[in-house]
Amino acid sequence: MIRRDFLAGLGGLGAVAAWPSGLAAQPTKPHRPYRIYMALFRGWEEASQGFKDYFTNQGIPVELIIRDCAQDKSKLPGFVAEAKEMKVDLVFTWGTTVTQEMLGTFDKVDPAKHITDIPAVFAIVSQPVGAKMVPNLNSSGRNITGTSYLVPMETQVNLLRSYLPVKRLGMVYNPLERNSLVAIDELRELGAAQDFEVIVAPVDVVEGKPVAASIPGKVASLKESGVGFLYIPPDTFLNVNRDILTQAALDQQLPTFAAAENPVVSSKALIGGVYRYYTVGQLTAYKAEQILVHKKAPQDIAIDAPKRLSIILNMPVVRALGIYPPMNLLSLAEVIDGPGGKP
Numbered sequence: 001m002i003r004r005d006f007l008a009g010l011g012g013l014g015a016v017a018a019w020p021s022g023l024a025a026q027p028t029k030p031h032r033p034y035r036i037y038m039a040l041f042r043g044w045e046e047a048s049q050g051f052k053d054y055f056t057n058q059g060i061p062v063e064l065i066i067r068d069c070a071q072d073k074s075k076l077p078g079f080v081a082e083a084k085e086m087k088v089d090l091v092f093t094w095g096t097t098v099t100q101e102m103l104g105t106f107d108k109v110d111p112a113k114h115i116t117d118i119p120a121v122f123a124i125v126s127q128p129v130g131a132k133m134v135p136n137l138n139s140s141g142r143n144i145t146g147t148s149y150l151v152p153m154e155t156q157v158n159l160l161r162s163y164l165p166v167k168r169l170g171m172v173y174n175p176l177e178r179n180s181l182v183a184i185d186e187l188r189e190l191g192a193a194q195d196f197e198v199i200v201a202p203v204d205v206v207e208g209k210p211v212a213a214s215i216p217g218k219v220a221s222l223k224e225s226g227v228g229f230l231y232i233p234p235d236t237f238l239n240v241n242r243d244i245l246t247q248a249a250l251d252q253q254l255p256t257f258a259a260a261e262n263p264v265v266s267s268k269a270l271i272g273g274v275y276r277y278y279t280v281g282q283l284t285a286y287k288a289e290q291i292l293v294h295k296k297a298p299q300d301i302a303i304d305a306p307k308r309l310s311i312i313l314n315m316p317v318v319r320a321l322g323i324y325p326p327m328n329l330l331s332l333a334e335v336i337d338g339p340g341g342k343p
Contacts, residue, residue, distance in 0.1 A: 050281025170227030
């Protein structure tokens with residue numbers, strides 16, 4: 001009863017749901033490998049692996065053309081041109097920047113600059129509507145579909161405050177990252193409704209680039225302002241510098257909640273409420289299968305997230321802070337208790 005009530009309080013996202021019907025459906029005839037152009041932002045990671053493994057497990061032949069811009073978006077026009085020239089069957093884009101640059105926002109699509117004639121799926125776009133990739137989650141209205149990977153903000157906040165009922169929530173952010181700006185707006189809206197204050201600290205920007213060395217000072221200033229928890233938004237800069245951020249928080253004895261898995265699994269964030277990247281990759285591949293194998297139009301495939309919420313708890317950080325979770329939360333959590341995110 002406690003477990004059921006607690007899940008209900010989080011928004012009912014803890015239950016496991018089956019994959020959509022037709023998951024195991026196979027082509028009725030042998031088919032040449034489907035050629036999929038994979039455009040990545042920061043290298044091969046769990047979502048990419050999940051995407052690849054789905055086709056292997058389903059016995060669907062694919063040829064993956066893998067390109068990584070290594071966080072340099074100036075390479076993306078070349079990717080667009082190459083994908084068009086190769087006449088691939090499908091394009092996969094990873095992350096908001098790659099997706100916006102290669103597919104265009106729904107209100108500013110240029111066939112000369114963007115991929116329009118080739119169907120595309122996107123993954124690890126934290127705000128598909130806010131980033132203007134789609135007008136709504138029911139349909140893109142064009143030749144693309146994809147997945148969302150963020151747990152709804154209200155569920156994240158409910159989870160965070162079930163651990164520690166804070167009145168002041170802090171956030172260090174990259175002012176150049178739109179995902180962070182959207183997160184601030186959502187947190188402030190929830191704060192007004194749930195009676196908690198949101199205090200933010202932008203990292204320093206020098207010559208158009210965020211400065212990692214400014215992170216510890218920003219964390220210290222938030223601690224001095226009386227915040228009781230630090231929220232880590234989905235942000236590539238903060239992800240790359242997650243060790244600096246989470247160590248700074250630990251030095252200040254400030255618990256941290258992460259919207260994505262890496263700060264908890266491979267660094268020192270206390271807790272995260274996430275959809276696992278690997279699962280997001282598999283769900284994205286399922287949508288690609290609907291397009292390639294079952295000839296479904298991308299605009300007829302809704303944009304959604306996995307059905308299972310993963311609560312990840314970093315036990316070495318729990319012990320270092322001396323702030324232990326309530327038992328009903330601990331019973332639901334995936335506990336990381338070893339070096340390198342080993343359970």
